[in-house]
Amino acid sequence: MKIVPDTDLVDPAHKTARATPFYYHTYFQVILAIVAGSLIGHYAPHTGQALQPFGDGFIRLVKMIIPPVIFLTIVTGIAGMRDLGAVARVAGKTFCYFLFFSTLALVVGLVTANVIRPGSGIHAKIGEAGHHAEKLDKYISKAHDSNVVDFVLNIIPDTFVSAFTSGNILQALFVAILTGIGLALMGERGARIYGVLEEVSAVAFRIVSILMKAAPIGAFGAMAYTVGTYGAGSLADLATLIVTFYLTAIIFVVVVLGLVGRWAGFSILRLIAYLRGELLLVLGTSSSESALPSLMNKMERAGCPKSIVGLVVPMGYSFNLDGTNIYMTLAALFIAQAYDIHLSLGQQALLLGMAMLSSKGAAGVTGAGFITLAATLSILPTIPVAGIGLILGVDRFMSECRSLTNFIGNAVATIVVARWEGVLDRKALAYALSGHGEDPGAPSLTAE
Template sequence: MTTDGGAAPGARRPIYRTLYFWVLFAIVAGGLVGHFFPETGESLKPLGDGFIKLVKMIIAPVIFLTIVIGIAGMRDLKRIGRVAAKAFAYFLFFSTLALIVGLVIANVVQPGRGLNIDPATLDAGAVAGYAAAAHETTIQGFLLGIIPTTLVSAFVEGNILQTLFVAILFGVALALVGDVGAPVQRALEALSQVVFRLVAILMKAAPVGAFGAFAFTIGAYGIGAIANLAALIATFYLTSLIFVLGILGLVAWANGFSIFRLIAYLKEELLLVLGTSSSEAALPSLMQKMERAGASKSVVGLVVPTGYSFNLDGTNIYMTMAALFIAQAMNIELTLWQQITLLLVAMLSSKGAAGITGAGFITLAATLAVVPDVPVAGMALILGIDRFMSECRALTNFTGNAVATLVVARWEGELDESAMRSALAAKPKGLAARPDPAAGPGDDKVLTAD
């Protein structure tokens, strides 16, 4: 079976039959509609919201099945503990590094200097909702929130960390019962085939979702919002690019793969994240891609969902940079100790911020609340451009989690490096001849993720 409807083995599919082409086309079309017909663009918001809801609907089953099957197949609970420990060590180090990078570059470039904003002119009511949400977020509440009310409530509410918690417990229990649990494991493996086939079906709606979401963004906020605070946006995007290509690029090189080839491999997912401003929209597809790239199911199941809450490089860069931008814009001089305090609080407040639109803004409010000299109302300065910042945050978070998955898999000896090299090859041979794992018999026209 071929994925190009009968093309000879080794032939490349026409570009117009690839998913990334249609997602890119949808983003451009959405931007044009939003710019020239802003009211129409705003009215298309339900298309983007609907697609994200479709994907979030399937995230809990994907995480649960991937983790349970991976842990049950591993059987060695010590290995599970090692993978988790290595993943969290990686998350802590690079999340902290991202905060430091944002802090340093904001001090060097000083994107807010010269704006001379009078704090009395700020509209505190514009950010009151975010401040209230941040106030309700505490470390104790976050930790207790990981435990679901019932065994199935995690699936009902779609909470990633609760689903992860239940899946780990269920997977460990299934591994401990041994052969008695074999029928359950086989049933879950069969169910996973159905679920991932459903993912393939839902991803066909990705261009529609990207079109609606991007049309809304441009229609609601306009290109003018970018021009007004161009210095901050440019600094943030450039810093994120340096972090991804420089720091994560060196990490990738040290672990035997190229960051550029990884980005090319994930181009469809990255475009989807760009169009929807949500890294969650591409979570199921990322898990599939990481397995195809040679990472074991157990590592993928543990690292990817956990990384979505604990490894948010883009959000961390944004928080320290945005906090200093607000202070600079209002001519507030922060001492070294105040900046270190901001850094330490950001390390805590960023944990548990799911990769969804707006989460970075809430965690920023929580961070600013501990430094009275910088009023939370100052967030009103960047409220109009947060949507554009959200796109960069999501792209950086997504790429960081992809790198983390391959690195942790390699550290644990759970990475098939030949499969990784084949998957990340710039022009892999036989691409069209390789069937889509999620495709059913006779389905030779499905748009695969690669």
């Protein structure tokens, strides 16, 4: 979609969208849904738990459309580039960016845990974590099954079609890259197929727009279930850990990613405002995947080429998990401090290295944040893996912060890689972040 930066030339539909009463906007409805769900979960916990299918159903609807959206975006993006060397260059730069900032996030979590020491004074005993034994066994078994080799092999789908049915984003990404390269090598015949896929892509995003209208219902059900199941009272026991994690994530986003944004020529706060609808949806559902299609669409409208968006965003959902990485090292040291276990500088460096490996091995797995933590502790014998039971009751509340941080990190990465490649449309970016870039026909949560 072509974005006209001159406000005098804006299509009348945009003016109508801006004049629409605020209560018609989906993002406002999502806010109400989150508040209503929280109240029901708190005052009627059994009712809140019974509303879980609404949240799960919405997430399943979004996951249903994610593989075709990724496939169509990447195929048309690569086929439109024609220069396959550019595709390899973009992928290489993206991996370098992800590796650096994922490692930086792990270090930030490590430093914060050493400075604030949220686990000091708890003096936990091994048996105190045992009341979650059944759930712990599930996470620990998944952690043992997660390793780098299996993760790499799992990128290759059993069949071409199974890449769209497995729910694994990387399998859809793998098949899409191969198809896009094949299409780019076909010449004139490929150009005809490219035109058809462009039309199909428009249909896919229209479906996303339809599905997003159910976002308030999904957020309502998910929040009611979360509060009804775990209870707001569980937050008090580990308030120091939760507050420390949220503050660390905020500092990472505002300071670290803010400086990256300044270098790339945009304000991180304006980007957050631009993505406010999607962020509210992530908050309500505790899943960054729920807003993945909308993020891809909005990044294109913000001046990032389809080829960049198609590669960076899906890859980021598995390799650029800033919030998850902060959580891993912070939570690991919290458990060590709770058990009065002193870790030397060398042991903390080993923890950092193990966290880097295990975070890649469990990427794309449901509950990846908790599973990667269990995987890291199972490799590092100094900290008892059963200690994760201390934070299992509040993990869901920290999962929301992980998802939000991951989401913002991937949005920033997309813009940075586009600028790095010299293909970022700065006028379109400035126009979108100014608040005038809304498209009432797009699958966004900020306009109807």
